[in-house]
Amino acid sequence: MFGIHSSSFQRAFFGLCAAILLLPSTNWSQYPGYQQAADYTMTIDLDTTLHQYHGEMTVVLKNNSPDALNRAYFHLFFNAFQPGSMMDIRSRTIVDPDSRVGDRIGELPEDEWGWIHVENLQVNGKPVQFDHDGTLLDVTLNAPIGSGKKATFKMEWDAQVPRQIRRSGWMNKEGIEYSMTQWYPKLCEYDHDGWHTEPYIGREFHGIWSDYDVTINLPAGYLVGGTGTLNGQEDASISSGAWHFTAENIDFAWAADPDYIHTTEQLDDVTLNFYHQANPDFDAAWEGLPGYTAKAMAFLNDLVGPYPYPQYTVIQGGDGGMEYPMATLVTGNRSERSLIGVTVHEMAHSWFQAVLATNESLYEFMDEGMTSYVTSLCMSHLFTEAMAGKNPHRSSYSSYISQALSGQEEPLITHADHYQTNRAYGVAAYSKGEVLLAQLGAVMGDAARDEGLKTYFKEWAFKHPGPTEFKRVMEKTCGMDLDWYFQYFMQTTHQIDASIESIEAGNDTLTITLARPGVMPMPVDLLVTYTDGSEDAFHIPLVMMRGHRPLEENEFLLDDWAWTHPTYTIEWPTSKSIQRVDIDPLRKTADVHRANNSVVFDTQKSQQFLRN
Template identity: 45%
Template sequence: MTFARSFYVAASAAALLSSSPTMGQCDRWQQWIQVALTVDLDVQTHRFTGTESLRYTNNSPDTIQELWFHLYFNAFRPGSEMDVRSRTISDPDPRVGSRIAALAPEEQGELRVGSMTQAGKAVRLEHLGTVLRARLASAIPPGSTGEVELLFSGQVPVQVRRSGRNNVEGVAYSMAQWYPKVAAYDARGWHAEPYVGREFYGEWGNYNLEISLDSSYTVAATGVLQNPEEVGHGYAPEQARVRGGDGRTQWHFRADSVHDVAWVADQEFAQITAQVPNGPLLRFFFQDTPELRAEWEQLPAHMVRSFQFMSEQFGRYPWSEYTIAQGGDGGMEYPMLTLITGKRKLGSLVGVSVHESVHSWYYGVLASDEGHFPWMDEGFTEYAGSKVMQHLFGGTAIRTPAHMKVIAR
């Protein structure tokens, strides 16, 4: 099947599905949020405190009486639903298994909202494992906006799945799904399912993120850094490192029109950049060893071509920056950012970077419900990613001899 025809078939299938009676989009609406987050991380204890200001615009036809939040870090505690499921299902994720059950108290995850207020009035909270129910002091009618203020605290777990500290390659902090994240609300209601290790779904919004931690750490995050001259660390070319007056640095990132924020931090990160013509600035963060540098320095040229191809064939990448950073486990996409394990040969490094960056279109731009409709992000990402790899290395499919030859390097 030719590229044009195969793309037409895939697009037609999506259009037919979205226009079916059960999935009609005639009365489509979606909520909108504005989030200001601050977090202060103690790298000695791996504990953090934070604040969250959430402005919630209700574009639904329903009156919102309560808000639901995800508290994902609570999954990494013995006895959690994720722990029990991982130990009892017939086909457990080998990356999890019984690892959560074996975590010592100082290794476990924790996320708790200490208080929430709305216009100065206390909001009643109910912690339910990995979700939080907040009964609002004042309802938010259709077409109106409400604002709540949160104080939260937690502990970064030893990395088990996706997020956490000290991953298998020694990256210090992979901070994904780390804050009280308001659950998505759509025509099917609230999506506040307990977290058992699956993927995600969030509301569109603008985020301001301020991170404070020891100045020896380099941070990469969703969004665009607002204070590069203050922090240095490769963001301001003439300043490799800048230390705060108390040995701490505050990083300020802003991300507009995204549905999540994540970040990663390590003391050994090097940063290199590449500009996509008429496209985003690409940033790459990796632990600066001779072995990794030899592979990672070849990655930008491939990713520039990948972004050019995707923008030409599947639509323009809409943000000004994109970051690929070493961290997490395997590879996982977040808005404007992906975390990947980085100790790879070039072919594998390109392959995982292409796949995760293509998720910026199929998840990042679409903001699809990855939990209920995984085909919408993984299916289209596999299809588009195979076309990118074909463009980069030749052949007719992702597993071409040319591609496999590169991976084997």
């Protein structure tokens, strides 16, 4: 906006360079062009003495892929909760075990194991061959399911609900009787990346958006909450023990306890449901929760896009907090702030895990990281006073930076199950993922990033987008090339570190030399503060961006910095005396060494400076 017209400070405005429009659409062939569809009708009879249930279902799979399918696979998640399972061995051998799991699976007595045993399976009316293989059922079809064709699977199975270890199970530590998540044989996803048949080791999920008609029969007196819409009256279901839910475009999760208290809150046409057990220490927190949840949903509707389902349910159950479409199970014995925090995070998943539904095993940061990013903004909004003046994303920046400096960081594109440590997974998925979005503000500008996020949700809802789709929306929103940003930040562990190498304050020229000790290039914001209190702000784009973010008022645009050039020198005509010089004064970048970003002069015009 305010370019300098001296030879040293030529404006480097590229605008919407034609080169961008001519770039090949990388990975365009990977754009999801179809979605599989599955329609489940099931009846479940739960024996609450043995913690076992019998299930019968019909699943109609519509193969919308261009390929004929010779096999089919079902997830049998409950089989993970047996001694010797992959989840058990993994949680006992990883160097930093999750304390919620540890060796608990290995210690389970047999009547507390989880298992699913398929008794009968027919496809299109004929028996088929199938094998139980850990947490998967491998089905050999009698005839391929052609592209565009439907197949009807008819299945009967028995299952034992595991003692609560993670997410699913009976009788968790807060006394909730049934947390039923990833609890039934679920068809594996086949998409543009092929089959997704990951053995379950307790991490992420990827599946088909499906429609459900579920009837659950259990003893009278239980209250059942979950995904979908209850057909009929709740009181009648409590008395009869028969619960009938229907839902579209989801996975199906539920919980049951005779002592649940059910409250509701309305936000426009979305009903918010809350289920918890009375507990004098935590009742006040649960009474405050509905109001905050409604405010949070309104905020997220505005920030990302409209919540598309008819209801959302918050259930005391499971462990910590885990997101499902239209529902979350969270532990409930928490302070109000903690209960609101976990609810906001899990509900925020609705936009990323449920609706966009990126394959979170492959790109966990596009689920957890994006969710964490909007959660931080939402918590700032809900607790404006407490958060005043604080960067909502500060804790993610610091946890990412400390992991990067530890040398234990693994690239963001590591498969969620395959990180060497739980910590490397957690920091990458949650913290670095959040930073990736927040930091885009430094690259393309905050307003463009915010607009891009809305466009991304609108264009890719219910299509399973991946990183390329997100990157392209952001590129089109800002008109710049962002390949370099995603390549460096997603695919490598190279770090950002810009530094001030030298400052020479002559009589009428200020000369500043910057360097880039970190390998990852970034555009640089530079602020010079004079002793009279005035300031000059500069923006230095990267050549690779083919453009620059919108300038702030009175901000000067400098020449682009080529990534091949280790240093960059500015000569600025001024005779004012310098107070200090700062790189990235608003701390928008995850610069791993802040100490070399600022130089403060101890006296006017002094050539000596203190590195702070």
